[in-house]
Amino acid sequence: MTIEVKNLVKTFGSFRALDGVDLKVESGELVALLGPSGSGKTTLLRIVAGLDWPDAGEVLINGEDALAQGARERHVGFVFQHYALFRHMTVFENIAFGLRVQPRAVRKDEAAIRARVKELLDLVQLDWLSDRYPSQLSGGQRQRIALARALAIEPRILLLDEPFGALDAKVRKELRKWLRSLHHEINVTSIFVTHDQEEALEVANRVVVMDKGRIEQIGSPDDVYERPASAFVHGFIGESIELPVQVEGGVVRLGDRPLALAADGLAPGASRLFVRRHDMLVGPPGSGAFEAAVQHVRNFGPVQRAEVVLSGGRTIEIDAPRDKELRVGDAIGLEPRRYRIFAG
């Protein structure tokens, strides 16, 4: 099943939640919609599910016009951020709900419904919770039951709104792996919304980065991390150093200081220079594009993080290998191994 949206526009009052969004999801993909809150990602998901309606644009599911159908007819599995389990029903009845409300002509008999629910409970590895009520479950369990409930109707596509948003860090990591392997197993075309870049990069085949109702970049996790298409993507994904620079006559300047950086093909004017923290290589003074003084060093994890002051007074944080000797007060040179400059 493919999902395609064309030039989608949605406004809430004067707020433009979606501002001309085009996206195509191929059959069997697991796509992440990644963006800060208010970027329109949940709105997009709800429109695909039929829970909201766009002001303009098209939604095609498997090539058919989905906007001609209500949420009920679309046959879409939707997992809500806060799960929205039916609080007065047991886990079993929650999962069976979608099967029980089918028109009598196609409804399965009780034995078949029981078998299907059992199968789903096994799939999410929670068969022992069948008689509990949602209020008696942990967050991670509710999440998996919500997923089982959505899968019960054998949906054409699966949509997940912040599937791990309400869980604590450890459970979240486990469920991420679990979701990825589950997707591998059932292979249903899926979109999930997240504001957590790590989650998007780790789980999805493809990441759609959104900001202010627009798509900033669509690409593989590698693409959006290694080759960000815009200043926003570079700033949002991964930890970046951002410096305001001026491009003039083929020279990049930081303040009034020219930098030894290639400026080929850059439009003149105010620009922003982005460097990943670990792409700033430390050398002796005079060895790189920047001169700096070490102000503070913290040693933890696989790298040491140093706060350094660039000549000109700006403070940045860099990650250096642990074997590199850095002491407070050292004068150093910094050379960006890789960098990107975006106009504006």
Place this chain on the structure above:
Amino acid sequence: MTMQIVHSGPVTSSDETVRAREALARDNLRTEPKAVRIAVIAIAIAFLSVFVVLPLVVVFAHAFAKGIAAYLAALAEPEALAAVRLTLLVAATSVGLNLVFGLVAAWAIAKFDFPGKTFLITLIDLPFSVSPVISGLVFVLLFGAQGYFGGWLRDHDIQILFAVPGIVLATTFVTFPFVARALIPLMQEQGTQEEEAAISLGASGLQTFFRVTLPNIKWGVLYGVLLCNARAMGEFGAVSVVSGHIRGETNTMPLLVEILYNEYQFVAAFAIASLLAVLALITLIAKTVLERHLDEGQGANDH
């Protein structure tokens, strides 16, 4: 509501004197002098006894003043039976109407956004803020012989005022807020996510309502119906204006109590009053039970 004084000092401190001093400070914060406590409790109990318990006792004392036989005879009077029947009919009809109106209004307010929503919420409370006599008079102005629809009603031979329809209308108006008021906060708190989930799982609107929405609010509905019913059976002012006091026909129980009392038939008056008092007691007990269920529901909801 229970107030808890939280121990905010250094819990790990092993210094006994510090702990003892803290405990003392806590007690001082929490506890008024013993005399004050006793006085406050005594005043509360005395007030309740004089204004609530005593009248209740008096009602039953007067009702049974001439023995059980007289009590039962008073209740078996055709006029009394007619009043009981009419009261039940009026209550059942107006509770039924208000159940539907209340559900619809609460649904609209809690689940949708539309212009004029705040105004509608204010309007729902109107019957509470208007004197019941005025509520009754409104219907006289509308449906009376000189009223807006009076001529038309007479031409078509429809009797509203001084008949059952008028009493039902007045009662319905006065008791309208109960169901809606009980449901609006409940439905607002529950939001629309479960309904959305139901629809995306393929449920129709009706299936969603009966399988998801209604079970979630059933205790609230019962609570509203209970209070609505109690008020509908006990309503005096509005009904008095529109009823016309036709004996054996348009007298509800509260109206009959007044008439009998004015005619010095104390046993009969208090016999009927005792029925209303029993209704009040049953309502009170049922209300307590329902409130417990509502609280439990709330507790279970907090995911």
